[in-house]
Amino acid sequence: MHGFAAVDFEFARQVLQRGIAALYIVAFTSSLNQFPALLGERGLLPVPELLSWARSSKRARRMLHPTVFRFATYSDRRLVALCIAGIAIAAALVAGIPQLAPPWVPMLCFLLLWVGYMSIVSVGQTFYSFGWEILLLEAGFLAAFLGSDDQPPSTVVIVPFWWLVFRLEFGAGMIKIRGGREWRDLTALTFHHETQPMPGPLSRQAHLLPRWFHKLEVVGNHFAQLVVPWFLFAPLLGLGVPGPVPAIIGAFAAAIVIGTQLWLVATGNFAWLNWATIVLAFSAIGLPGLRLGERPIAEPVDAPPWLIDGIPLPWLIATTVLGALYVVLSWQPIRNLFAHRQLMNASFNRWQLANAYGAFGTVTKERIEIVVEGTTDEDPDAGTWHEYGFKGKPGDVNRIPRQFAPYHLRLDWLMWFLPLGHSLDDWFTAFLVKLLEADSATLRLLADDPFGGAPPVWIRAVAYRYRFTTRAQLRESGARWTRDGRRPVLGPLRLRG
Incomplete structure (x- = not known):
């Protein structure tokens, strides 16, 4: 870290931008293939009926989250067009093309992905009621402020990514501790591999592992979700503590999160939840030797006044506003983390930012x-x-x-x-x-x-x-x-x- 510029997190930014964009490709592709049959004009839960209900009263309109289909009549053709446009924009971001332009260009691309996919989630009803939907929306919104390749990422944007991973992991850990007894007596994973929603090709082998291993899995899960997330913020100490130790601690914490998520990838099918967590955890991995060009750590004395720590002043103002917004929005999720009745996968505002996350507070036994x-x-x-x-x-x-x-x-x-x-x-x-x-x-x-x-x-x-x-x-x-x-x-x- 160096003031306003997170100069050691260029690699993290590249992984975040391209990884989040890749997940949007998966999400829009999933909607392209399934939405018309599930929720289309002749679907199981037709969106036109939902929108007609939403127009019936002011209260109903307030209950519906923002969607472009409130202004443009829904049709399967428009849904397909929206998905194809989302896939094209996300593919350009994966290739790194918008990032070569000024920072307002990748910002616009990510905001279009955010608005487009929110429009789908808002009318998706029970078929889009999963926690990883709002996770992808929040990640896409934050990614809009990561900037472009010609300047370092902003510290006040990288830190909210750590806060997102913290809420994701620590929230899930607290849900488990407060949830079923099986998480406290260490038997949860004796059942989970067999009873999880959609087992993978290695789930049976994982289920057949010894009971002592399953108990060790639960202990490791509690450590990874309740202890490790606190250390994601260690790089902030680098602002006042010289040396690489704070960055190493943060990177080690991120590596533990990534490792546990890869085990979940290998033993289950949780859509993009695990992959999103992996991508987001890279936000805490700083590589001091990897910077684009010859960008100096400190600006020369005669640097133009609109350039602070290598970041243009207008962009610095925009990212600072984002940081202030997240300080305000984070009050409710902080209260929720320590509330007696903790909410899981909940939004506290219409734009689905600074959400509460969590999964599998209880595990089914059969x-x-x-x-x-x-x-x-x-x-x-x-x-x-x-x-x-x-x-x-x-x-x-x-x-x-x-x-x-x-x-x-x-x-x-x-x-x-x-x-x-x-x-x-x-x-x-x-x-x-x-x-x-x-x-x-x-x-x-x-x-x-x-x-x-x-x-x-x-x-x-x-x-x-x-x-x-x-x-x-x-x-x-x-x-x-x-x-x-x-x-x-x-x-x-x-x-x-």
């Missing part, structure tokens, strides 16, 4: 999967039933779970939440109707349509308890899962007429 089946027989009691296959969630017991993260399979994730609720959600009933209609957009969300695009006569939902097979069971049967405890959930159902 995995219940809802399986959707259909038949073309007229008599459902004597019919032959065939199972619909999902892309990510467990179904076929012989299939190895696939790695999809950072891509987000929204339908598969919500299928995991269904057994945890007290009743079936409206979107699920609409989903079954779409299957009875053999809706092509809905079928594209699935991995396997047993009827080849033809509509079934009857459809139903049943529940099973899923468990990973042991090593002996795998050798004997070749199956990765075993399932039992079958019970009816809904149906059989058919379309009237």
